[in-house]
Amino acid sequence: MHRLFNLVFFICLLGGLSFFSSCISESDFADDPVGNFEALWSIMDERYCFFDYKNIDWNDVHRRFRPRITQNMTDEELFGVLADMLAELQDGHVNLSSSFDMARYWKWFEDYPVNFNEEIVNKYYLQQPDYQIAGGMKYRILADTNIGYIYYASFSSGVGESNLDQILATFSSCDGIIIDVRDNSGGVLTTVNRIVSRFITEDRVCGYIRHKTGPAHNAFSDFFNIDLKTAPADRIHYLKPVAVLTNRRCYSATNNFVSVMKELPQVKIIGDYTGGGSGLPISSELPNGWSVRFSASPIYNINKEHTEFGIAPDIFVDMSDTPDKDAIIEKAKKWLISGIE
Structure with a gap:
């Protein structure tokens, strides 16, 4: 770390x-x-x-x-x-x-709902191929909103300080950010700290x-x-509301990321329990x-x-059967826009 x-x-x-x-x-x-x-x-x-x-x-x-x-x-x-x-x-x-x-x-995720559909995310939220990529993060401002969206698939995919500066500069005027780490099974703990350091000031x-x-x-x-x-003062910080999206395939370093982000006052964990792995x-x-x-x-x-068996979300959401919507992203948007859980 x-x-x-x-x-x-x-x-x-x-x-x-x-x-x-x-x-x-x-x-x-x-x-x-x-x-x-x-x-x-x-x-x-x-x-x-x-x-x-x-x-x-x-x-x-x-x-x-x-x-x-x-x-x-x-x-x-x-x-x-x-x-x-x-x-x-x-x-x-x-x-x-x-x-x-x-x-x-693998039973820590096999016996649970998936609560993630990459095709829906790519088509309706990232709106492939219009999104940007910085390091291992895909990101864009969601259509018809003032909300930034990041999808991060693996903490093994490098994200440097300049990548984070670029992403947060793009989202600087946004009312909130969604960080989607569903299906992220972990990676490097130092990357966890590099990211979280942008959301604290002390x-x-x-x-x-x-x-x-x-x-x-x-x-x-x-x-x-x-x-x-906290990240150095010459780096970009973001202190407005942040929603972190989770499912059972959030494991190891991702579980640690959720554990740390959960304690920040401007953050809500939305989705399902993480998979654990502490x-x-x-x-x-x-x-x-x-x-x-x-x-x-x-x-x-x-x-x-202990968080070995997973971390509970602040707002539990199960994926709906709606073919062109992601219920967890939609709940995050609602919370960021209105503050209603």
């Missing part, structure tokens, strides 16, 4: 690495199905950060899955069992990667982070502040070379609350 956050996380990571290196190494386990199963179970047992919050009995998981491991099983069969075991964590930041597959947990604490200090499931450090600096992930390796990524450090909102 901000440089201070990077420093804090680096300090946290150093502490974590000293703990990790003293607990588990590839040489502790044989490179066979049983050894790889035990290595994965042990890595998660000592390093995963949400066992207590999610009320997961990891010992019971071992009891249920260990009988499925046999020494003569194929790599594909082993991979399937390990993937099923990791799915017990219900975490989209948990992946097992081999040369032939990547295990993933430095602030925007959340907290903790890190594991030992193998026990409840062994965590104290809370470290995640500090956010654990900062790291990676480790099994004896056979497969890589496992997992949530190692929980990030909290300003109230020191």
Whole structure:
């Protein structure tokens, strides 16, 4: 995130690495199905950060899955069992990667309404091809309104300071801005702070982070502040009303963006719950070379609350069946124009 956050996380990571290196190494386990199963179970047992919050009995998981491991099983069969075991964590930041597959947990969005239709957005709001593009953001002033609209598909798509200056200069006379991050599954946390810094005028604490200090499931450090600096005075700021549009596919860095924006007095979150994903992930390796990524450090909102399972909108809206309208955008327009929720 901000440089201070990077420093804090680096300090946290150093502490974590000293703990990790003293607990588990590839040489502790044989490179066979049983050894790889035990290595994965042990890595998660000592390093995963949400066992207590999610009320997961990891010992019971071992009891249920260990009988499925046999020494003569194929790599594909082993991979399937390990993937099923990791799915017990219900975490989209948990992946097992081999040369032939990547295990993933996507139920955080698969079992929920989509609440987004890119074709409708492109045709009726961005009015393709008339919109402009700056960095990873598509933007325009919505037709027949004085409202700026931004669609941002991924926090992995770079948005520089000059891009933000250009967009906000275009919207400087607008009565409000819609920032649509639906279907944005995350990316780079520093980009979150770069964007949010344009909507504040004073430095602030925007959340907290903790890190594991030992193998026990409840062994965590104290809370470290995640500090956010306002953009320099020579950059363009926007302090009029802002609507942030969300759905269940808002995940990871996008979840963090929503968490921070939700605390600003001029902002309303409109749409559906976000998908969550508040654990900062790291990676480790099994004896056979497969890589496992997992949530190692929980990030909290300003109230020191978990957002791992998602963030509620201020104004809940489900997409309607109207073929040429987006109910969530229309609700945002109404709020920005009239102030009525």
